[in-house]
Amino acid sequence: MNSLGGARVVGEINPTLRRRKLAAELRRLREEAGLHxxxxxRSLRWSTSKISRLETGQVAPSAKDVARLxxxxxxxxxxxxxxxELAHGENKGWWDAYADVFxxxxxxxxxLEDGANLVRAWGSFSLPGLLQTRDYAEQMGFLARIVxxxxxxxxxxxxxxxxRRQRVLLKDPPLNYSVVLDEAVLRRRFGNADAKLMSDxxxxxxxxxxxxxxxxxVLPLEQPHPTDIANFILLSFPAMPVLGDISREAVYFENHxxxxxxxxxxxxxxxxLVFDGLLGQALSEEESRAFIASLAGL
Known part of the structure; x- marks a missing residue:
């Protein structure tokens, strides 16, 4: 894997991270000014709920509002x-067009994935979305039709x-992606998945x-498992000149x-620490490739 990407300039930051960074900075500046x-x-003749929405990142602040603050x-x-500059940027990412279905x-x-420089994932129930084929993803959708x-x-x-989300692995600078897969995930079939679909x-x-x-x-079934929790994703982010880290590290839990x-x-x-424990029990990258190849019949 490549080393982590360096500092980012404002124009390279996506809408989600701009909104979150602005929210964090506006909250910090208010607190440093000693204001509630x-x-x-009251001073700006706004509602307290507006201040709350801006400082929690629920809405993207306008450049005019940021200037006043x-x-x-x-x-x-x-x-x-x-x-x-952050406030003047585009307020929507491609993902916002799908807010009605997720x-x-x-x-x-x-x-967050789109703006991260390191993502670490554990797959214990299903393959992480960044690694799924269309056919596999469609069969995962079968669960939603039922549930x-x-x-x-x-x-x-x-x-x-x-x-569309998978394009993040092709961006420049690259997203470094490290994943540990439970062997059971490689064998588990969803919906109408057949042997060919899984081989593909x-x-x-x-x-x-x-x-x-x-x-x-890959974490083989016979190896001790340091956790019994469902899929999770850890996200880390690059820094910006003056502004520092774009966002705090985050962990996402996928328990459908x-x-x-x-x-x-x-x-x-x-x-x-849990992820480090998983890495410690998993096969090496070369051993994992050989294991996956055997399942693919290669």
Missing amino acids: GVQVA LKHYGVDDELSVLLL ADAVVELFG EMAPPGKIERRTRARL QMSHLMKMSDMPNVAIR PVFTLSEDEETVLQYS
């Missing part, structure tokens, strides 16, 4: 210029979004493992049909 949200709202906090240096946490994950009674059109749009999926994993920024490791995202430092650390 109620005080700021920066003036109120007495910020007029290079930081002010950078924050206004839970909020899933849409947020797509945006959620989702209409075919919704399932098709979800499949389209999952495949294994061949696809072999192809993906050839990418310099992708590391796939419940999806959650956490930036709590202790939680992220806990799952980072």
Whole structure:
């Protein structure tokens, strides 16, 4: 795998990370000014709920609103210029077009992946979305038809979004992707998946493992498993000049049909240690390739 990408400039930051970074900076600046949200709202004749939405990243602030807040906090240096650049950027990513067919946490994950420079994933129930073939993704959609009674059109749009999401592995600078797969995941079939579909999926994993920024490791069934938890994804982000880290590290939990995202430092650390434990028990990359090849009949 390649080393992590360097610092990013404002124009390279996607809408999700811009919104989250602006929210964090606006909250920090208010606190450093010794002001409460109620005080700021009263001074600017805004509602307290507007301040809350801006500082939690629920909405993307307009450049006009950011300028007013920066003036109120007495910020007029290079930081002010950078924050206004963030506010002037595009407010929508490709993932926002699919907000009607995914839970909020899933849409947020797509945006975070797009801006991350390192993603670490554990697959214990199903293959991670970044590694799925179209046929496999369609059969995963079969679960939604059963569990959620989702209409075919919704399932098709979800499949389209999952495949679009995979382009993140081809971006420049590259996303470094490290994944550990439970052996059971490589053998488990969903929906109407047959032997050919699974063989094709294994061949696809072999192809993906050839990418310099992708590391796939298999945890055999006979190896001690350090955890019994469902799929999770750890996301890390590059830094920006002056502004520092674009976003705090985050962990995403995929326990269908419940999806959650956490930036709590202790939680992220806990799952980072869990992932390290999984790596310690998994086969090497070469051994994993040989294992997957045997399942593909290669």
